[in-house]
Amino acid sequence: VSLLWFCLDKNTTLGQLQMNILLIYWCKDGPPRVSEKVAHRQTARIGTAIKLPCPVEGDPPPLIMWTKDGRNIHSGWIRFRILRMGLKIKEVEADDTGTYICKATNGFGSVNINYTLIVIGECRWSSVLRPRFTQPAKMRKRVIARPVGSSVRLKCTASGNPRPDIVWLKDDRLLSEQEVGEGRQKKWTLSLKNLKPEHSGRYTCRVSNRAGEINATYKVEVIQRTNSKPILTGTHPVNTTVDYGGTTSFQCKVRSDVKPVIQWLKRVESNEESRYNSTIEVGDHQFVVLPTAEVWSRPDGSYLNKLLITRAKEEDAGMYICLGANTMGYSFRSAFLTVLPDTKPPITAMFSPASSSLPWPVIIGIPAGIVFIFGTVLLWFCQSRKHCPPPSAPAATAQVLQSSHRLPYRERDRGCAPPSSSTEKDCMSSMNYEEYLAQQQLLLSQGGPTLPPKIYPKIYTDIHTHTHSHVDGKVHQHQHIHFQC
Structure with missing residues (x-):
């Protein structure tokens, strides 16, 4: 069908027409068709991003759907984003290798564009982990009641190796991208806004990777606005x-x-x-x-x-x-x-009300000071009782005599009195008894200080006779007399 627009100049006279062709637009109803040539073999490195184009057109405009190895790509594939003119894959992984098909459909037919994606640098996973929920504390409340017009958020955050995919179902029916939220980058949370009674039901998140699958179900009840108080x-x-x-x-x-x-x-x-x-x-x-x-x-x-x-x-x-x-x-x-009143008896104060007004250091310090002074006086009195006057000279002499009689038998035989100091000589001396008496008489006559008297309880005389014979025939005999005190 061709359309032709004409424009009449207002300055033209009757019978004269000036036609200006403004636009000629050709259009034709029919199935979608590929408008550009594409490379059906695509390569990408691990960790990079790639876009697979889908250049199709038609009247009416076709509906685009992507599949990978026969599985529909939907909003739960968080690294995949379906655009108007293609499919974008972020952070390519080794498992992204496969066959991708872009299918365009309208009321007159459909057309497919096939791609084979090869991931370069493909390596095996060091460890394969099945999915697990990373925030179970935020998923404890599984029964939720909300009034009409309010909103609710259902969380199913999970992790695994390789990275798992997530899909949402309502009463075992897969939710569409429009219901889940088309174009959203984060698919681990399902947001339901402006709730209506038809939103009531069981919502299930299904998380899976090649190591396993887990799921969680929420029960949402949307109730009409209450008309009564509690x-x-x-x-x-x-x-x-x-x-x-x-x-x-x-x-x-x-x-x-x-x-x-x-x-x-x-x-x-x-x-x-x-x-x-x-x-x-x-x-x-x-x-x-x-x-x-x-x-x-x-x-x-x-x-x-x-x-x-x-x-x-x-x-x-x-x-x-x-x-x-x-x-x-x-x-x-x-x-x-x-x-009920307390049955325990009240604690009686140890001091009178007047004394209780004093600070506690004063209350404790006064008795402690009195005890200290009394103890000091008592200690001084006991120490003074222990000191005695020194003994007189006669008493000392008597004490020496008594001690001499208490000497052991061996000491008494030697006639020794106990020494009064370390400098006193032993009573055994070369001085005989007569010489000792003469010395004492001399000291007394001179009026000088007398030595303390020494006591000689026994005097022994030992006489030895020695006989010596000489060569010339003479015989010599002499005696040795020993005095021992």
Whole structure:
């Protein structure tokens, strides 16, 4: 079909037409066709990027689909990106070697472009590891309820060797690129935005490589906007009594179409307001917000929360409120806690109130100082009792006499008194008894100092007679007399 546009100049007169051909456009309906010549054999090095073109055109425009070795390439192949005019592969790996087909289809037919990709520098994997989830803590909550219009993110981050592929399914049906998110580089998280009731279902992520496959399933429930506020079911919280220092808890059960906010409050008495930095007003009373534990969902659709009170004291007694709220309002219920008085006897102070006002170093230092002074005086008195006056000269002489009588038999035979000093000579001397008496008389006559008297309890005389015969026939005889003190 050919189209021809004409333009009439407004200045032309009647009967004169000036035709200007502006554009002639030829188009023809039919199946897709290849518009350019391509090289069907492609090579790439490990770690590089490569683009496989798919130059096709047609009227109506064809739908492009890529396959590798008979498997459809989809958004779960995180290194593969389907573009309008080709397929781009990032960080080429050895396993990317294979046959790739670009198939273009419209209402009149289809056309294929085949490629054989050869990866240069192909090497075997040093170790093959099956896939595993790398963030299991973020995957614990598998049942998720969200109101209409909200959003949710489902995570399935995994690793393996070789790098695994991931696909998402909803109720065992493979999700399309439009549903998963076309053109997204990160496919480990499935984001569902602006939720509608038809989004409810079971979502499964399937992660696989040549070493194995793993999967995880989430249950998503999209509920209509609630038109009622939460309802506290059962009888909890109830009035409770606890011993002083004991442990108790309050329990609160709330039913709501969506997960509510459960908060515990404690009423502040008029004389306790100064103890808290901030309070809120509920009705005609002031309340303080208490730390709240995690809210647990139950199989019957209700939600449970507990408030734990440990080491109960008198100031813990009072009114407690469980408050459950959602977008439509709130409900609450109150209960009272009674703390029994402490049964332990109070500790009696050792000092009077007047002395207790003194600082503790003074209280301890005064008795310690008194004890120290008394001990010093007592020690001095005991030491003074041990010192005695020196003995007189006669007493010393008598002591020497007594000691001489206590000498061993061997010493008494020698007639020796114990020496008074290290410089005193032994009583054995070449001086005889007469010479000793003469010396003592001389000292007395001169008036000089006398030596301390020496005691000689026994005197022995030893006479030896020696006879000597000479050559000339004479005989000589003499005696030796020895005095021993």
